[in-house]
Amino acid sequence: MYPPVEPVLIQLGPLALRWYGLLVVVGIALGGWIASRYVVSKGQDPNAIWDGLVWVLLPALLGARLYYVFIQSPRGPEGLQGFLANPISILDITRGGLHIFGAFIFGAAALFLYIRRRKLPLLIYLDAVGLALPLGQAVARWANFINQELYGPPTDLPWGLRIDPEHRIPPYNDLTAYPDTVRFHPLFLYESLWNFLGFGLMSLAWRRFGDRLRDGDLALIYLIWYPLGRFFIEFARTDSWFFPGTPFNLVHVLSALAVVGATTALVVRRRKHPPVNAKARTASQ
Numbered sequence: 087m088y089p090p091v092e093p094v095l096i097q098l099g100p101l102a103l104r105w106y107g108l109l110v111v112v113g114i115a116l117g118g119w120i121a122s123r124y125v126v127s128k129g130q131d132p133n134a135i136w137d138g139l140v141w142v143l144l145p146a147l148l149g150a151r152l153y154y155v156f157i158q159s160p161r162g163p164e165g166l167q168g169f170l171a172n173p174i175s176i177l178d179i180t181r182g183g184l185h186i187f188g189a190f191i192f193g194a195a196a197l198f199l200y201i202r203r204r205k206l207p208l209l210i211y212l213d214a215v216g217l218a219l220p221l222g223q224a225v226a227r228w229a230n231f232i233n234q235e236l237y238g239p240p241t242d243l244p245w246g247l248r249i250d251p252e253h254r255i256p257p258y259n260d261l262t263a264y265p266d267t268v269r270f271h272p273l274f275l276y277e278s279l280w281n282f283l284g285f286g287l288m289s290l291a292w293r294r295f296g297d298r299l300r301d302g303d304l305a306l307i308y309l310i311w312y313p314l315g316r317f318f319i320e321f322a323r324t325d326s327w328f329f330p331g332t333p334f335n336l337v338h339v340l341s342a343l344a345v346v347g348a349t350t351a352l353v354v355r356r357r358k359h360p361p362v363n364a365k366a367r368t369a370s371q
Contacts, residue, residue, distance in 0.1 A: 087231075087245055087246065087247045087248065087269075087272060087275075088247070088248040089231055089232050089234060091105060091232065093105055093106065093232055093233055095108060104232075105229060105232040105233075106229040106232060106233055107229075109225060109226055109228050109229040109232070110226045110229055112225055112226075113221075113222035113223065113224075113225035113226030114139070114143070114222055114226075116218075116221050116222055116225055117218035117219060117221055117222030118135055118136060118139055118218065119218075120214075120217055120218040120221055121135045121214035121215060121217065121218035122135040122136065122214075124213065124214040124217050124218070124292070125210060125211065125214050127296075128207075128210045130206070130207070130210060130211075134204060134206060134211070135211075135214065137204075138197065138200050138201075138211075141196050141197070141199070141200040142193045142196045142197050142200065143193075144196075145192040145193060145195065145196040146189040146190075146192055146193030146196070147184070147189070148192055149188035149189050149190075149191050149192025149193060150184035150185055150186060150188040150189035150192075151176065151177075151179060151184055151188065152176075152188055152192075153184075153185040153187055153188025153189075153191070154182055154183060154184055154185040154188065155169050155176050155182070157185070157188075157327065157336055158182075158185045158325075158326060158327060159182055159327065160325075160327055161327060165182070165327070166327075183235070186223070187336075187337060187340060197211075197215065207301070209301035209302035209305070210301050212302060212304075212305035213301060213302060213303070213304035213305050215305065216288070216304045216305035216306075216307065216308035216309070217285075217288055217289070217292060217304050217308070219308060219312070220281040220282070220284040220285035220288065220308065220311070220312065221281070221282075221285040223277070223278075223281045223312070224278045224279075224281035224282040224285060225278075227274045227275075227277050227278040227281070228274065228278060230274035231247075231272070231274050231275070233253075234247075234249050234250060234253040235253065235274075235325075236273050236274040236277075236323075236325075237249055237270040237271060237272060237273055237274070237324065238270055238271030238272075238273045238322035238323065238324055239270065239271060239322060239324060240258075240264065240268050240269065240270055240271075241269055241270060241271045242269070243269075243271070245272060245275070246269025246270060246271070246272070247269060247270045247271070247272040247275075248266075248269055248270075249270055251266070255324060255325055258270070258324065270324075271322055273319055273322055273323065276315075276319055277315065277316065277319055280312075280315035280319075281312065281315075284308070284311040284312060284315075287311075288304060288307055288308065288311070291304070291307070292304065300355065300356070302355070303352065303356075306348045306349075306351055306352040307348075307352070309344045309345070309347070309348035310344075310345050310348045310349055310352070313340070313341035313342075313344040313345050314341070314345050316337065316341050317337075317338055317341040317342060317345070320335065320337045320338055320341070321333055323335075
């Protein structure tokens with residue numbers, strides 16, 4: 087497996103349109119379209135979704151960068167130490183990049199402020215976002231393929247990813263130990279497929295069992311599905327900072343908290359407030 091195109095799609099002097107940016111924008115647009123369709127099905131204004139993107143995207147981008155710099159980046163001159171020595175480099179997203187968990191944290195805070203300001207029904211819009219996110223993430227993850235990033239350890243599997251020497255990180259940049267013939271686990275692919283599957287299952291639940299779902303259920307399902315997959319994928323990351331002497335990092339902690347918290351909330355709220363149809367069936371028996 088190898089990127090079929092160069093990272094730069096169009097170059098106009100100093101300006102460049104990159105596949106990375108294009109795929110991220112496509113993912114956001116598809117997610118916005120799904121979210122707008124969902125809120126329409128609930129009798130809400132779809133324009134509120136598109137207006138909300140203006141509020142959410144910039145804080146999400148800021149959070150994604152800060153998370154990478156201060157949490158994800160390696161400890162040393164090539165990572166956090168280098169950023170602190172040259173703070174202006176924090177703004178250079180071509181050096182290291184972004185991390186989705188930072189986007190979640192800052193984006194979620196901005197989303198709550200937007201919903202409160204517009205006085206929108208919170209749970210309906212959280213469900214819309216929860217349904218849209220897996221599709222947007224699944225598409226945007228292919229940007230990592232073009233950039234030859236988000237790969238795991240070496241593998242002999244037929245779908246192993248070829249990584250050019252300039253895109254390798256230690257110790258895999260040692261071409262004596264890891265020659266050009268070595269292939270790597272395509273973690274971006276695993277996460278993309280996991281998200282596509284999650285979107286398909288959540289869409290099925292919405293379409294076929296919507297009358298049994300309470301507002302907020304889809305958001306909780308997302309908070310179970312995505313972190314569960316990410317928890318296991320994270321063990322194979324080659325570019326993360328891990329807690330010393332352990333195979334765990336902060337993503338493992340956040341993912342576990344999300345899965346346990348969302349599962350507990352989903353079970354408790356459905357026990358206390360079973361679906362209307364379920365109550366009707368019980369009463370008729």
